[in-house]
Amino acid sequence: MQIEKAIGVELRGAAKTYRTAGTVVHAVRGIDVSIDRGETVALLGPNGAGKSTTIDMVLGLISPDAGTVSLLGEPPRDAVAGGLVGAVLQTGALIRDVKVRELVAMMAALHPHPLGVDEALELAGLADIADRRTHKLSGGQAQRVRFAIAVVPDPAILILDEPTVGMDVEARRAFWLSVRAFAARGKTVIFATHYLEEADAYADRAILMSRGRVVADGPTTEIRARVGTRTIRATLPDVNASELASLPGVTSADRRGEEIVLICSDSDAAIRALLDSRPDVRDIEIASAGLEDAFIELTTDPDGTSAEAEPQEALV
Amino acid sequence: MRSLAYTRFELVRTFRNGRLLVFSLGFPLILFFIIAAPNRNEHNFNGSGISIPLYYMVGLVAFGAMSGLISSGSRIATERTDGWTRQLRITPLKPSAYFFAKVGTGYALAGVTMILLYASGLALGVSLGAGRWLEMTGLIVVACIPFAVLGILLGHLLTADSIGPAVGGLVSLLALVSGTWFPLGSHGFLHDVAQFLPSYWLVRASHVSLGGQAWTAGGWLVVATWTVVLAILARYAYLRDTARV
Numbered sequence: 001m002q003i004e005k006a007i008g009v010e011l012r013g014a015a016k017t018y019r020t021a022g023t024v025v026h027a028v029r030g031i032d033v034s035i036d037r038g039e040t041v042a043l044l045g046p047n048g049a050g051k052s053t054t055i056d057m058v059l060g061l062i063s064p065d066a067g068t069v070s071l072l073g074e075p076p077r078d079a080v081a082g083g084l085v086g087a088v089l090q091t092g093a094l095i096r097d098v099k100v101r102e103l104v105a106m107m108a109a110l111h112p113h114p115l116g117v118d119e120a121l122e123l124a125g126l127a128d129i130a131d132r133r134t135h136k137l138s139g140g141q142a143q144r145v146r147f148a149i150a151v152v153p154d155p156a157i158l159i160l161d162e163p164t165v166g167m168d169v170e171a172r173r174a175f176w177l178s179v180r181a182f183a184a185r186g187k188t189v190i191f192a193t194h195y196l197e198e199a200d201a202y203a204d205r206a207i208l209m210s211r212g213r214v215v216a217d218g219p220t221t222e223i224r225a226r227v228g229t230r231t232i233r234a235t236l237p238d239v240n241a242s243e244l245a246s247l248p249g250v251t252s253a254d255r256r257g258e259e260i261v262l263i264c265s266d267s268d269a270a271i272r273a274l275l276d277s278r279p280d281v282r283d284i285e286i287a288s289a290g291l292e293d294a295f296i297e298l299t300t301d302p303d304g305t306s307a308e309a310e311p312q313e314a315l316v
Numbered sequence: 317m318r319s320l321a322y323t324r325f326e327l328v329r330t331f332r333n334g335r336l337l338v339f340s341l342g343f344p345l346i347l348f349f350i351i352a353a354p355n356r357n358e359h360n361f362n363g364s365g366i367s368i369p370l371y372y373m374v375g376l377v378a379f380g381a382m383s384g385l386i387s388s389g390s391r392i393a394t395e396r397t398d399g400w401t402r403q404l405r406i407t408p409l410k411p412s413a414y415f416f417a418k419v420g421t422g423y424a425l426a427g428v429t430m431i432l433l434y435a436s437g438l439a440l441g442v443s444l445g446a447g448r449w450l451e452m453t454g455l456i457v458v459a460c461i462p463f464a465v466l467g468i469l470l471g472h473l474l475t476a477d478s479i480g481p482a483v484g485g486l487v488s489l490l491a492l493v494s495g496t497w498f499p500l501g502s503h504g505f506l507h508d509v510a511q512f513l514p515s516y517w518l519v520r521a522s523h524v525s526l527g528g529q530a531w532t533a534g535g536w537l538v539v540a541t542w543t544v545v546l547a548i549l550a551r552y553a554y555l556r557d558t559a560r561v
Contacts, residue, residue: 059406081408089406091399097329109321110407149403 008037008157008188009058013067015212016053027053029212030067035190037072037156040183042199042220043192045209046299051192052090054209055161058190059087071157079157083111086155088146088163094134101130104148111153124148124178140171147175151182158182160191164198176202196295210299223294230267232274235283236260247273252297263297322409323417330391330421340387341429344380348372348436356440364499365526370444373437374522375496377456380429382490382515385463386483388422392471393479396557411554418471419464426460444525452524455531459518462542465550472553490515514542 015030028050035041043051056062057069060076071079079085095103104121108114121127124144129137134145143163150158160179164172180202183189193199199206200220208216208223216223237258244253249266264270267286274281330336351372355361358368395401404414430453434442444452474482491497493506494515500507510516517539523530 061402061405080406083408085406087403087406089399089402091403093398095329095395095398095400097332098325102325102328106321106325107407110409112408153407 006036007034007070008039008072009033009035009190010070011054011057011064011067012069014054014057014064014069015066016050016057016062016064026212028057028064031209031212031214033207033214033217035188037188038183038186040189040202040204041191042203042206043190043209044194044196044199044206044295048211049209049299050212051209052161053212055087055159055190055192059085059159083113083153084156085159086150086153086157087159088143088150088161090161090165091146094137094142094145096133096135098134099131100126100134100137100145100148103134103145104130104152107149108152113154114152115154117152120148120152123151123182125174140167140175143167143171143175144178147178155187157188157190160189162192162194164193164195172198208295208298215298216294223298230264231287232260232262232264232267232271233283233285233287234260234262234274234281236278236281239278244274247277249273252300322413323420326417326421327424330425336387340380340384340425341432343383344376344429345432345436347379348376348433352440362499362501366499366522367442367525369437369440370442370522370525371499373433373440373442374452374456375491375519377426377430377433378459378494378515378518378521379487379491379496380433381426381456381460382463382518383483383487384425384429385419385422385460386467386470386487388418388464389467389469389471389474390476390479390483392418392468393474394476396472397476401557415468418468422464422467423457423460430456448524451530452521455521455524456518459514459521459539462514462539462546463518465543465546469546469550469553472550472557495519512538514539 011031011033013030013032014028015026016028018025018027031050031054043054045051053062057064058071058076060069060080069076072084074082074084076085098106101117101121104126105117108117108120114120115123118127121130124147126141126144126148129141132141134142137145143166147163150160158179163179164175167175176198179189179191191198191203203220205218206216206220206223207214235258239260241253241255241260244250244260244262247253247262247270249264249269250262251265252263254261254263262270262274271284271286352369355368360366361368361371364371392401434449470479470482490513494500494510494513496515496519500510500516511534517531517535520530520535
């Protein structure tokens with residue numbers, strides 16, 4: 001019992017396929033994820049990786065075709081009915097013709113054990129605009145309102161689906177401070193993001209998805225270490241990327257205009273071999289891999305095509 | 317308690333929306349005075365046995381109530397587009413409570429239209445016994461049920477930008493073929509078709525002034541059948557609609 005209680009969110013073999021006229025999209029292809037209570041986890045991946053479908057399954061908005069999803073040991077819909085879940089969804093506009101405080105208070109009234117309305121407003125940094133109408137807010141303010149209605153139920157699990165898209169740097173920092181303050185209450189937080197630095201700065205752990213699969217799952221530091229330890233960048237026209245990929249110590253090679261990018265398991269061997277075979281190489285930089293390189297590496301297929309290049313469909 | 321919290325919220329939102337109120341309450345009232353005031357002394361409109369003020373009072377209550385109830389669909393469609401319905405689905409709010417709020421708000425708007433038009437009708441000399449007023453109001457309330465359900469159905473089928481013309485056109489058409497603007501008489505093609513529309517029976521609530529029963533058993537059956545069929549479709553549309561819009 002004790003062990004079961006410690007699990008916040010669990011997906012076992014969860015899969016979802018969309019079928020529309022003539023096309024079949026395997027949005028999520030059977031993933032196993034277990035998130036402990038109190039963890040803050042980033043869900044990363046290019047568009048179409050299956051992040052949003054995964055989040056919708058966790059929230060019970062869609063049912064998996066196969067596998068199971070549970071929140072604190074309960075099916076998502078039961079957890080939602082019990083007021084255990086709060087979420088900032090990707091949406092267009094806030095509902096109109098209400099004041100911020102009225103909206104937050106109504107949300108509180110729908111839940112069995114909410115925070116105080118003032119507490120939620122304070123947490124979201126809305127105390128000074130609580131009497132404004134929702135359609136007169138800036139983008140950053142509207143997003144803080146979404147955050148307030150996500151936390152006012154005092155949920156055990158908070159889900160954020162690309163919550164800072166379109167915010168400026170300052171608003172983003174303020175937003176994450178609020179998230180941190182809420183997570184510090186022992187809450188489980190899962191957020192999907194495109195911004196790798198957000199995962200780096202605010203998550204204990206990152207889950208990388210690509211083409212409906214989990215391609216990496218662990219502390220951000222560990223994911224970085226999983227990848228080739230160094231990246232070599234240099235200017236070198238007139239050479240095939242595939243030719244470079246066969247150099248010793250190189251795990252993958254990519255061409256960006258005149259620039260080549262070599263991701264290396266052994267950059268010492270790679271740079272010697274490169275200089276031997278192509279003395280005309282210029283502007284050489286060798287750097288340790290960042291999370292971004294890990295991201296590209298792990299979400300790119302062995303044949304060199306990025307998952308991003310896949311045709312997308314609307315639902316994922 | 318929770319369902320009432322959401323209903324209260326919807327009422328506040330709706331009655332704060334000035335433009336919505338002006339158009340949905342103002343139009344039937346203006347039309348009523350334009351049509352009925354010059355003919356206020358006509359006591360037998362086209363041989364129907366009903367006075368013009370009474371006929372148009374009920375006709376425009378029907379028009380206003382249909383618009384008000386079906387337009388709750390426009391608000392649902394907008395809320396779906398904005399992602400608000402998805403947000404509500406991750407709260408403990410039950411679908412029944414959500415629909416109660418929508419229908420309740422639609423009825424509240426229709427109720428205000430009705431009160432304003434009753435007052436205007438009285439001003440133009442409509443006179444009925446208290447029992448007849450009650451009977452007429454009861455029939456209007458019942459005949460509005462299918463339109464409340466239709467609003468929910470359309471709100472889940474159509475998008476925010478297509479529902480406006482759809483609702484406007486539908487209400488105009490229903491009003492026309494159901495006798496809102498002129499009595500349909502007792503035979504003929506239009507009359508025969510109209511029998512099968514709940515809006516026809518809505519308009520026929522004014523027949524209470526003729527004595528006897530304003531509705532036939534067929535009328536009750538038509539209203540009940542539309543309600544059940546539309547409710548089944550609305551439920552299906554709601555359950556299907558979990559995707560992002």
